[in-house]
Amino acid sequence: MSLYGVRDALLGGRRAIALTGAGISVESGVPDFRSPGGLWERFPPEEYATIDAFRADPTRFWRFYLELARTVAGASPNAGHLALARLEQLGALAAVITQNVDGLHQAAGSREVLELHGAADALVCLACEARRRERIAALTGPPRCVCGEVMKPDVVLFGEALPLDTLARAQDLAERCDVCLVIGTSAEVYPAASIPERAFAAGATLCELNLESTSLTHSGRVRWIVQGAASVTLVRLAELVDDARRQQPDPRAPGERAAGRC
Numbered sequence: 556m557s558l559y560g561v562r563d564a565l566l567g568g569r570r571a572i573a574l575t576g577a578g579i580s581v582e583s584g585v586p587d588f589r590s591p592g593g594l595w596e597r598f599p600p601e602e603y604a605t606i607d608a609f610r611a612d613p614t615r616f617w618r619f620y621l622e623l624a625r626t627v628a629g630a631s632p633n634a635g636h637l638a639l640a641r642l643e644q645l646g647a648l649a650a651v652i653t654q655n656v657d658g659l660h661q662a663a664g665s666r667e668v669l670e671l672h673g674a675a676d677a678l679v680c681l682a683c684e685a686r687r688r689e690r691i692a693a694l695t696g697p698p699r700c701v702c703g704e705v706m707k708p709d710v711v712l713f714g715e716a717l718p719l720d721t722l723a724r725a726q727d728l729a730e731r732c733d734v735c736l737v738i739g740t741s742a743e744v745y746p747a748a749s750i751p752e753r754a755f756a757a758g759a760t761l762c763e764l765n766l767e768s769t770s771l772t773h774s775g776r777v778r779w780i781v782q783g784a785a786s787v788t789l790v791r792l793a794e795l796v797d798d799a800r801r802q803q804p805d806p807r808a809p810g811e812r813a814a815g816r817c
């Protein structure tokens with residue numbers, strides 16, 4: 556069974572990373588906006604969720620964005636998020652690189668989390684670069700910076716570049732890992748797609764845990780493919796790693812492979 560293959564890869568590896576996407580948060584009630592009936596149907600992202608739309612009319616942008624924020628508010632980590640945090644605690648996972656902006660990995664207890672697309676509860680001012688954290692779902696209108704400008708959610712909008720320092724750190728991790736889990740994402744969109752690519756090029760074992768087949772499944776690069784809900788497969792994976800560790804403790808110092816060393 557492929558899950559045992561993933562377990563053995565984690566147990567035999569020295570530094571494992573996970574790339575996660577929308578699929579891991581669906582069971583937390585965070586909708587996939589691209590699905591039929593999703594938010595993108597009423598608010599086409601190429602019209603609303605772009606940096607140009609924000610610059611052209613920040614007030615209109617915030618009417619759309621507050622509705623998005625309210626659909627995401629109240630979501631809590633699911634068993635899949637918790638299992639990834641458990642794998643980190645067990646020293647079997649060095650970092651989570653996520654395309655999600657929902658903060659649920661951190662809420663679940665993961666400590667080394669790289670947010671490629673920013674964080675949904677953060678604001679940035681494009682005029683003076685001031686940043687602050689704020690519960691966006693509680694806002695009643697566009698938030699203003701102390702300088703007077705309307706602030707932008709500190710997430711990557713269409714047409715914007717990813718935060719370069721975070722991307723550079725993520726790509727560096729990918730090049731130095733020996734196991735790369737791809738979870739709840741088809742990993743088709745660049746530059747996130749470069750994470751498994753770089754890991755594979757560096758000789759890492761790629762493992763895909765998705766509900767359905769993706770282009771990655773058929774790429775010929777994936778060593779282990781596990782299909783099913785992330786909450787189910789990750790919980791089982793964490794159990795298997797935990798069991799194996801109990802039977803055969805890691806000979807290296809505790810925490811040697813844990814977050815912070817990568």
Ligand SMILES: [Zn+2]
Pocket residue numbers: 680681682683684685700701702703704
């Ligand atoms: Zn400002």
